[in-house]
Amino acid sequence: MDVARMKPEEARAMIRRNEWTRPTSGVAGGYTQANLVILKKDLAFEFLLFCQRNPKPCPVLDVTEPGSPVPNLVAPEADVRTDLPKYRIYRHGELVEEVTDIVKFWEDDLVAFLLGCSFTFESAMLKNGIPVRHLEEGCNVPMYKTHIPCVKAGRFEGPMVVSMRPIPETHVVRAVQVTSRFPAVHGAPVQIGNPEAIGISNMDRPDFGDPVTIKEGEVPVFWACGVTPQAVAMQVKPELMITHAPGHMLITDLRDEQFGVL
């Protein structure tokens, strides 16, 4: 079974049957994957506003109608309640359960937000011969809290979380160009080469994910990270919040290249 060559609808059907409960990296290659955040409607306007004001960490790909589990723009045949391999249920800001579908948690006033993820620009980097260290080392990307404040929206506020990829000096300009093409999936970096300038004191101790090797002649480059909206939403301690489990994304019908602005 070559999951990399599956069509998105085949991959989602496999996931819906609980035949794939692992991370989705590499599944249905070339198709865009999305982060999921589900909140009740009474928080939805403020959260959408937060995303609109902070497009680098929170690139909105789709928002469902209240009560509808169908992401009409990115995958009109999909169902966000069943088509991701793993979900996390948070009550009042506490993780209470990890499940493979959320049918029994669904309510009439839930709104699902699908946010762009870094898989898209990492794929573009690889196609341009730019190494992606955490993929080489088979671990999660290192993520750090910064002291860059997000723009507040209603109850939602907090610092930006960034992901870091060490880039060979000779490739830094190309890495900026390549990722700038994809503003819908975090876009250009937010910092090049100076972690302290954004409040990161220890590169060996990421706040999320795993540390990776920075080789001689490589520069740490930082991108706004999709963990930001989850971290910010958590602080509000919503009665109910549902997210994908890290790495267990929704596979959309849209191709990565369709998000390139030029």
Place this chain on the structure above:
Amino acid sequence: MDVARMKPEEARAMIRRNEWTRPTSGVAGGYTQANLVILKKDLAFEFLLFCQRNPKPCPVLDVTEPGSPVPNLVAPEADVRTDLPKYRIYRHGELVEEVTDIVKFWEDDLVAFLLGCSFTFESAMLKNGIPVRHLEEGCNVPMYKTHIPCVKAGRFEGPMVVSMRPIPETHVVRAVQVTSRFPAVHGAPVQIGNPEAIGISNMDRPDFGDPVTIKEGEVPVFWACGVTPQAVAMQVKPELMITHAPGHMLITDLRDEQFGVL
């Protein structure tokens, strides 16, 4: 008084004192101007969702907190109630009044949407030596209803309105490149050269604005137009809707070039 060289805050102060009640084209050159749509909070989520789903006609630059007249992201010193030269008041979808400030219409549950306008990309076209016909002819840009449906969001739905600029054949590719740099202000064209393909039967009779000359060797090129969200909002017949009067924009503190993605 050289209004083109004014700083945004100077221009807004002049407008606030009602010393400038004309269109803002050419005022505070190089700074981004924005369309205004004000709705009550109960429609705000659906309208923001509509904009998010239709970014080409509805490029959101800023959304105020409910009840606040301050556009914090684009002009934190501005007040949307006084800083535009002319406003239109709509009640239940009908234009009832045109005024130079909206202080007495302001309510605690109003939300102001600031949307990107074509002035930004027209300025970029001119800098690239691409002619802009309606500026040459001193009239309004011709706008047409199409049969391209917008993506529905709650009560908001309807066809896309486009603006048309005749471009010399030799400049069409460059016009696509130049405007693609500015996705936050309508971005790349939606159609090149075939009005009937998008449901436009008579180029001499625009639905809004004025007809312009299409010269020998020129191609009509169509861009998504900021009239779309107003037209769509009007169909919902909201109890109260306030917009800028056509051409009478908010001058923001951001420079046009800051919206270039590359």
